[in-house]
Amino acid sequence: MSSPFRPHPALRVYCLPGVKGWLFGLHDGSRVLFFQKVQYWGSVPDRPPIGSVPIGSPIGSYPQPIQCSVNAIDTAVNIAYTMCEFYSHMTRENLLGLHEIATLADVTPSAVANWRKRFPDFPAPLAELKSGPVFRERDVDVWLAKRDGKGLPVLYYDRLAAKRGDDPMLMQQIERAVENLTAKTTSLDRPGILLGKIQSGKTRAFLGIIARCFDRGFDVAVVLTKGTKSLAQQTLSRVKEDFREFIDAEEIQVEDIMSIPDLTPYELNKKLVLIAKKEDDNLNRLLDAFKYKYPALREKRILIVDDEADFASVSFQKRDGVVGAGKISSQIDDLRGLVANSAFLQVTATPYSLYLQPDDTAHVNGNSLFMPKRPQFTVILPTHDKYVGGDYYFERSIDPDSPAYYFYREVPLQEREALKKEDRRRFRVENILSEKRTEVLRDATLTFIVAGAIRRLQAKAGSRPPEKYSFLIHTEQRRESHEWQETVATAIRDALIREARKDTPRFNGLLQSAYSDLKRSIVLEGSSLPSFDDVKFEAVGALTDGQLMITKVNSDKDIHELLDDNGQLKLRTPLNMFIGGQILDRGITINNLIAFYYGRNPKRFQQDTVLQHSRMYGARSMADLAVTRFYAPQHVYQIMKNIHEFDGALREAFESGAHDQGVYFIQKDAQDRVVPCSPNKLMFSDVVSIRPGRRLLPMGFQTVAKTSGLANLNKLDRQLEILVGSEPDEPTLIPVDQALELLRLAYANLVFDNSGDDDDEKAHVAALEHLSRTSKNRIAQGKSWLLVAKDRDVARYREEGRFSNAPDTKQQAALAREKAADIPVLMLLRQNGEEAKGWRGLPFWWPVIVTPQAAVTSIFASDTPSTNTTVLKKKGRSNKMSELRLRQSPTEKGIQALMNVGLTREEAELKLDAASSHAPALATARAKR
Numbered sequence: 002m003s004s005p006f007r008p009h010p011a012l013r014v015y016c017l018p019g020v021k022g023w024l025f026g027l028h029d030g031s032r033v034l035f036f037q038k039v040q041y042w043g044s045v046p047d048r049p050p051i052g053s054v055p056i057g058s059p060i061g062s063y064p065q066p067i068q069c070s071v072n073a074i075d076t077a078v079n080i081a082y083t084m085c086e087f088y089s090h091m092t093r094e095n096l097l098g099l100h101e102i103a104t105l106a107d108v109t110p111s112a113v114a115n116w117r118k119r120f121p122d123f124p125a126p127l128a129e130l131k132s133g134p135v136f137r138e139r140d141v142d143v144w145l146a147k148r149d150g151k152g153l154p155v156l157y158y159d160r161l162a163a164k165r166g167d168d169p170m171l172m173q174q175i176e177r178a179v180e181n182l183t184a185k186t187t188s189l190d191r192p193g194i195l196l197g198k199i200q201s202g203k204t205r206a207f208l209g210i211i212a213r214c215f216d217r218g219f220d221v222a223v224v225l226t227k228g229t230k231s232l233a234q235q236t237l238s239r240v241k242e243d244f245r246e247f248i249d250a251e252e253i254q255v256e257d258i259m260s261i262p263d264l265t266p267y268e269l270n271k272k273l274v275l276i277a278k279k280e281d282d283n284l285n286r287l288l289d290a291f292k293y294k295y296p297a298l299r300e301k302r303i304l305i306v307d308d309e310a311d312f313a314s315v316s317f318q319k320r321d322g323v324v325g326a327g328k329i330s331s332q333i334d335d336l337r338g339l340v341a342n343s344a345f346l347q348v349t350a351t352p353y354s355l356y357l358q359p360d361d362t363a364h365v366n367g368n369s370l371f372m373p374k375r376p377q378f379t380v381i382l383p384t385h386d387k388y389v390g391g392d393y394y395f396e397r398s399i400d401p402d403s404p405a406y407y408f409y410r411e412v413p414l415q416e417r418e419a420l421k422k423e424d425r426r427r428f429r430v431e432n433i434l435s436e437k438r439t440e441v442l443r444d445a446t447l448t449f450i451v452a453g454a455i456r457r458l459q460a461k462a463g464s465r466p467p468e469k470y471s472f473l474i475h476t477e478q479r480r481e482s483h484e485w486q487e488t489v490a491t492a493i494r495d496a497l498i499r500e501a502r503k504d505t506p507r508f509n510g511l512l513q514s515a516y517s518d519l520k521r522s523i524v525l526e527g528s529s530l531p532s533f534d535d536v537k538f539e540a541v542g543a544l545t546d547g548q549l550m551i552t553k554v555n556s557d558k559d560i561h562e563l564l565d566d567n568g569q570l571k572l573r574t575p576l577n578m579f580i581g582g583q584i585l586d587r588g589i590t591i592n593n594l595i596a597f598y599y600g601r602n603p604k605r606f607q608q609d610t611v612l613q614h615s616r617m618y619g620a621r622s623m624a625d626l627a628v629t630r631f632y633a634p635q636h637v638y639q640i641m642k643n644i645h646e647f648d649g650a651l652r653e654a655f656e657s658g659a660h661d662q663g664v665y666f667i668q669k670d671a672q673d674r675v676v677p678c679s680p681n682k683l684m685f686s687d688v689v690s691i692r693p694g695r696r697l698l699p700m701g702f703q704t705v706a707k708t709s710g711l712a713n714l715n716k717l718d719r720q721l722e723i724l725v726g727s728e729p730d731e732p733t734l735i736p737v738d739q740a741l742e743l744l745r746l747a748y749a750n751l752v753f754d755n756s757g758d759d760d761d762e763k764a765h766v767a768a769l770e771h772l773s774r775t776s777k778n779r780i781a782q783g784k785s786w787l788l789v790a791k792d793r794d795v796a797r798y799r800e801e802g803r804f805s806n807a808p809d810t811k812q813q814a815a816l817a818r819e820k821a822a823d824i825p826v827l828m829l830l831r832q833n834g835e836e837a838k839g840w841r842g843l844p845f846w847w848p849v850i851v852t853p854q855a856a857v858t859s860i861f862a863s864d865t866p867s868t869n870t871t872v873l874k875k876k877g878r879s880n881k882m883s884e885l886r887l888r889q890s891p892t893e894k895g896i897q898a899l900m901n902v903g904l905t906r907e908e909a910e911l912k913l914d915a916a917s918s919h920a921p922a923l924a925t926a927r928a929k930r
């Protein structure tokens with residue numbers, strides 16, 4: 002950078018006396034430049050100008066707050082001479098800021114800032130201005146020439162960050178992670194953890210960490226991926242994409258461990274990235290490379306990056322009562338044992354199996370406080386401004402003013418069963434458009450076509466190229482089910498094509514219904530809505546021109562052929578429907594996903610896995626969100642919402658550091674007591690998160706019949722009138738045991754469509770008791786507030802088809818939150834229960850628990866491995882065999898037999914319940930209510 006001013010023959014000197022000393026001003030013909038005065042009159046200023054004003058400006062106003070007068074001192078020859086000498090000197094000097102040095106060295110400004118910290122001989126700045134430090138160009142030139150590649154790092158990350166356009170927050174966290182990896186000792190027991198949200202750019206981040214680690218002296222990076230060819234290929238493609246410049250310059254070599262060539266000494270001297278799946282053959286090949294084939298690697302500095310670290314890496318096997326590490330964990334340990342110097346980084350969005358590992362010291366002095374096993378460090382990745390996660394889908398979705406309010410539609414259990422396998426007693430595929438048991442999938446398909454048409458028309462109207470869109474059907478693991486679903490989806494598409502060509506009333510009615518559904522959320526989002534005629538023209542064209550492509554993805558071979566050069570599923574046509582199972586559960590990127598038909602039952606899976614199924618997470622435009630739709634059974638949606646809340650609760654604890662003080666894990670024992678729960682049971686159980694200041698309430702229930710529930714209702718009515726009177730208006734403080742009895746009475750008149758949903762009763766009873774008895778306010782311990790309201794008339798279903806979840810008014814909710822400072826509030830809201838509102842004509846009390854603001858985050862496990870499973874284990878049976886034996890109970894066999902002849906599971910359960918005089922498990926559960 003050249004000097005900011007030029008010599009002028011009419012140079013004049015100004016002297017500005019001010020309250021903080023003297024300033025010199027040099028007039029160069031266009032400006033007056035100010036220099037701080039030095040100690041005595043004849044000296045030369047050793048700093049650049051501190052500012053300037055144009056000629057004609059009121060010089061006294063600069064710099065503020067100094068007030069001064071201007072005195073021309075043309076006769077002061079000695080001063081003028083001295084200043085002119087300095088002025089001449091300055092015009093011969095070029096001054097550089099960080100950006101100019103970065104341009105000169107072809108790096109980023111952050112790299113230059115990094116040099117200043119890392120290299121003591123980096124030139125000192127002439128001044129530290131508000132805009133940044135200023136350096137003499139000749140000093141910088143000398144420093145760069147002196148190094149000339151001898152010790153000056155290549156600075157891979159700076160070049161990578163410049164190419165990718167990494168934002169400052171991401172760069173800051175990458176630097177923080179690398180500082181920790183270089184300064185702290187990591188191990189399998191004490192790893193470093195990079196914690197990001199699902200689809201929030203974790204791969205981008207750990208590739209940046211690898212690049213910076215190479216800058217810091219690491220020689221080899223081993224990237225461990227989930228054990229599928231597809232994800233390994235996607236990771237390999239992504240590494241090669243980001244590191245292309247370094248690969249082409251022969252600075253970095255990237256290899257899949259299963260196809261690695263014989264490496265020459267020349268290649269071994271490069272920076273090396275090895276990709277390996279977390280699978281026996283891959284890891285054995287990796288170990289063999291370090292042990293025998295390339296022993297020189299053992300002396301190099303190694304970074305091990307465990308991507309999707311909650312998958313397989315942290316696993317435990319229990320043999321003869323002793324818990325030990327699983328196979329993959331042992332192999333990673335073996336690798337670390339081979340090398341002289343290594344660092345270990347785990348990357349995940351679902352860290353719970355990493356933090357919440359089995360620990361025999363989970364409870365302290367009988368207290369239900371579990372202290373999670375801490376990693377060596379945790380670096381939390383920022384989310385970018387376009388990131389959309391569970392907050393949108395499961396929290397904003399209750400706001401009628403948000404487009405998210407309309408994104409969900411229920412899939413009946415009968416439809417989910419019908420899509421498992423062909424059964425002509427359930428429905429006939431030739432009548433697909435009129436079949437009740439595939440109605441939602443039919444509507445979802447047409448809504449997807451209409452949504453794609455709307456988005457493509459919006460793009461054309463905005464002079465943008467139209468995008469391609471995707472629809473994922475993910476309901477079963479079995480390939481036979483995928484074959485049948487492909488048949489059904491194809492039949493729906495072909496039937497719609499026939500109807501569209503004939504322009505039938507049925508087609509127009511279905512099209513209008515889809516358009517009206519999408520219109521509600523598009524209007525709320527604020528996007529322009531094309532006319533129905535334009536959308537119809539586009540949608541008919543999409544159908545008749547073959548723009549809807551249906552693809553089955555259920556094997557590594559299929560996925561390999563379907564990936565593009567970036568390792569993402571190819572979108573070959575404007576509208577792409579993918580049908581798959583577990584292979585699509587995480588990692589594989591599906592762009593522009595605007596429809597998701599989800600039928601798998603998360604209650605059978607670990608919470609980590611279920612959360613990863615949420616393929617709608619990631620960078621999403623608001624215009625895409627306005628047409629995004631999610632289809633699932635009600636209880637599945639509710640479980641996913643619970644898991645989102647669980648994820649949010651633990652993430653808050655991790656981010657805030659609250660888990661240093663502990664996270665409560667509780668359950669109910671056989672004697673119905675609240676007891677500590679070992680966190681490793683989270684892998685087998687349902688959970689309900691109990692967070693400060695939140696509401697806990699049942700949803701998706703129906704009341705018992707009027708005749709069977711009236712006595713219990715009258716009992717609860719009488720008890721409440723005794724406690725709060727006939728016209729309650731203020732909360733009442735009562736013993737928690739009394740509150741628990743009221744809560745149980747309220748639940749006794751509620752029944753749930755899905756047998757697992759009544760687990761909420763256990764959780765809410767446990768939460769109410771736990772939060773009261775563990776209150777930090779000793780005076781309030783063992784008590785609860787009771788807030789009662791009558792004559793409520795909430796409908797069972799909301800307008801868009803979801804179950805109602807707001808039995809309380811805003812005023813009641815605010816009052817309850819105000820009272821719930823140290824102890825919980827139990828709200829009981831008497832609903833009229835009218836049949837016109839979807840109920841059975843029986844009034845009932847809807848319970849709502851408001852958790853204290855001062856509560857510690859708690860996790861309730863409502864289901865744990867049964868006693869029968871434990872007994873079978875002791876006899877030497879495997880856990881898998883135990884679960885199989887439990888599933889094949891006489892009741893279950895009867896249900897399966899009835900389902901095989903065309904009944905739904907619900908119908909089969911009711912039939913068995915009515916037919917069995919023994920009333921096994923089902924009748925007992927109903928009798929309790």
